[in-house]
Amino acid sequence: QVQLVESGGGLVQAGGSLRLSCAVSGVIFSNYVMGWFRQAPGKEREFVGAVRRSGGSTSYADSVKGRFTISRDNTKNTVYLQMNSLKPEDTAVYYCAAKAGNTLSNNRRLYDYWGQGTQVTVSS
Secondary structure, three states: OOEEEEEOOEEEEOOOOEEEEEEEEOOOHHHEEEEEEEEOOOOOOEEEEEEOOOOOOEEEOOOOOOOEEEEEEOOOOEEEEEEOOOOHHHOEEEEEEEEEOOOOOOOHHHOOEEOOOEEEEEEO
Protein backbone atom coordinates (compact mmCIF):
# COMPACT_ATOMS: atom_id res chain seq x y z
CA GLN A 1 0.00 0.00 0.00
CA VAL A 2 0.99 3.62 -0.37
CA GLN A 3 2.86 5.06 2.56
CA LEU A 4 4.20 8.55 3.18
CA VAL A 5 6.17 8.82 6.41
CA GLU A 6 7.35 12.20 7.67
CA SER A 7 10.19 12.66 10.11
CA GLY A 8 12.41 15.41 11.46
CA GLY A 9 9.92 17.48 13.41
CA GLY A 10 10.61 18.76 16.90
CA LEU A 11 11.03 21.77 19.14
CA VAL A 12 13.28 24.60 18.00
CA GLN A 13 13.86 28.18 19.08
CA ALA A 14 12.85 31.08 16.88
CA GLY A 15 15.51 31.73 14.27
CA GLY A 16 16.54 28.10 14.19
CA SER A 17 16.32 25.49 11.47
CA LEU A 18 14.81 22.06 10.93
CA ARG A 19 14.80 19.67 8.01
CA LEU A 20 11.78 17.48 7.48
CA SER A 21 11.89 14.32 5.41
CA CYS A 22 9.10 12.32 3.83
CA ALA A 23 9.81 8.78 2.66
CA VAL A 24 7.38 7.42 0.08
CA SER A 25 6.64 3.81 -0.81
CA GLY A 26 4.00 1.93 -2.74
CA VAL A 27 3.97 4.27 -5.76
CA ILE A 28 6.38 5.27 -8.49
CA PHE A 29 7.72 8.30 -6.66
CA SER A 30 9.00 10.08 -9.75
CA ASN A 31 5.46 10.14 -11.19
CA TYR A 32 4.21 12.46 -8.47
CA VAL A 33 4.42 16.12 -7.59
CA MET A 34 5.24 16.30 -3.89
CA GLY A 35 3.80 18.94 -1.63
CA TRP A 36 4.13 20.08 1.95
CA PHE A 37 1.19 21.41 3.94
CA ARG A 38 0.77 22.43 7.54
CA GLN A 39 -2.03 22.74 10.03
CA ALA A 40 -1.97 24.79 13.19
CA PRO A 41 -4.49 24.22 16.00
CA GLY A 42 -7.87 25.65 15.10
CA LYS A 43 -6.82 26.48 11.56
CA GLU A 44 -7.30 24.90 8.16
CA ARG A 45 -4.56 22.92 6.53
CA GLU A 46 -2.53 25.29 4.37
CA PHE A 47 -0.12 24.95 1.51
CA VAL A 48 3.58 25.37 2.25
CA GLY A 49 5.22 24.39 -1.02
CA ALA A 50 5.50 21.82 -3.78
CA VAL A 51 8.09 20.40 -6.13
CA ARG A 52 7.70 18.97 -9.61
CA ARG A 53 8.57 15.40 -10.45
CA SER A 54 12.11 16.12 -11.59
CA GLY A 55 12.77 18.55 -8.78
CA GLY A 56 13.50 21.32 -11.23
CA SER A 57 10.59 23.57 -10.33
CA THR A 58 9.08 24.58 -7.03
CA SER A 59 6.31 26.74 -5.64
CA TYR A 60 5.97 28.27 -2.18
CA ALA A 61 3.45 30.05 -0.05
CA ASP A 62 4.32 33.71 0.42
CA SER A 63 4.62 33.17 4.17
CA VAL A 64 7.61 30.83 3.76
CA LYS A 65 9.22 32.11 0.56
CA GLY A 66 12.91 32.76 1.07
CA ARG A 67 13.01 30.75 4.31
CA PHE A 68 11.88 27.26 3.29
CA THR A 69 13.28 25.07 0.51
CA ILE A 70 11.77 21.91 -0.92
CA SER A 71 13.92 19.30 -2.61
CA ARG A 72 13.57 15.68 -3.58
CA ASP A 73 15.79 12.69 -4.22
CA ASN A 74 14.11 10.36 -6.69
CA THR A 75 16.74 7.69 -6.04
CA LYS A 76 15.67 7.57 -2.38
CA ASN A 77 11.93 8.19 -2.90
CA THR A 78 12.20 11.03 -0.43
CA VAL A 79 11.17 14.68 -0.36
CA TYR A 80 12.64 17.23 2.01
CA LEU A 81 11.59 20.52 3.54
CA GLN A 82 14.46 22.65 4.79
CA MET A 83 13.11 25.29 7.15
CA ASN A 84 15.32 28.20 8.15
CA SER A 85 14.70 31.36 10.16
CA LEU A 86 11.79 29.68 11.88
CA LYS A 87 9.15 31.79 13.57
CA PRO A 88 6.62 30.93 16.28
CA GLU A 89 3.87 31.22 13.66
CA ASP A 90 5.44 28.29 11.80
CA THR A 91 4.30 26.04 14.63
CA ALA A 92 2.04 23.36 13.14
CA VAL A 93 1.75 19.75 12.15
CA TYR A 94 3.50 19.38 8.80
CA TYR A 95 2.22 16.94 6.21
CA CYS A 96 3.70 15.72 2.97
CA ALA A 97 1.40 14.80 0.12
CA ALA A 98 1.65 13.26 -3.34
CA LYS A 99 -0.19 14.45 -6.42
CA ALA A 100 -0.32 12.56 -9.70
CA GLY A 101 0.84 14.45 -12.76
CA ASN A 102 3.34 17.27 -13.05
CA THR A 103 1.37 20.42 -12.31
CA LEU A 104 2.24 22.29 -9.15
CA SER A 105 -0.79 23.06 -7.01
CA ASN A 106 -1.58 24.67 -3.69
CA ASN A 107 -5.00 22.98 -3.57
CA ARG A 108 -4.92 20.23 -0.97
CA ARG A 109 -7.95 18.56 -2.55
CA LEU A 110 -5.90 17.69 -5.62
CA TYR A 111 -3.39 15.60 -3.67
CA ASP A 112 -3.93 11.86 -3.73
CA TYR A 113 -1.91 10.57 -0.80
CA TRP A 114 -0.97 12.00 2.58
CA GLY A 115 1.40 11.26 5.41
CA GLN A 116 0.45 11.19 9.06
CA GLY A 117 2.20 14.46 9.87
CA THR A 118 5.06 15.57 12.08
CA GLN A 119 4.86 18.24 14.77
CA VAL A 120 7.02 21.35 14.49
CA THR A 121 7.03 23.70 17.46
CA VAL A 122 8.91 27.00 17.38
CA SER A 123 9.41 28.71 20.73
CA SER A 124 9.85 32.46 21.07
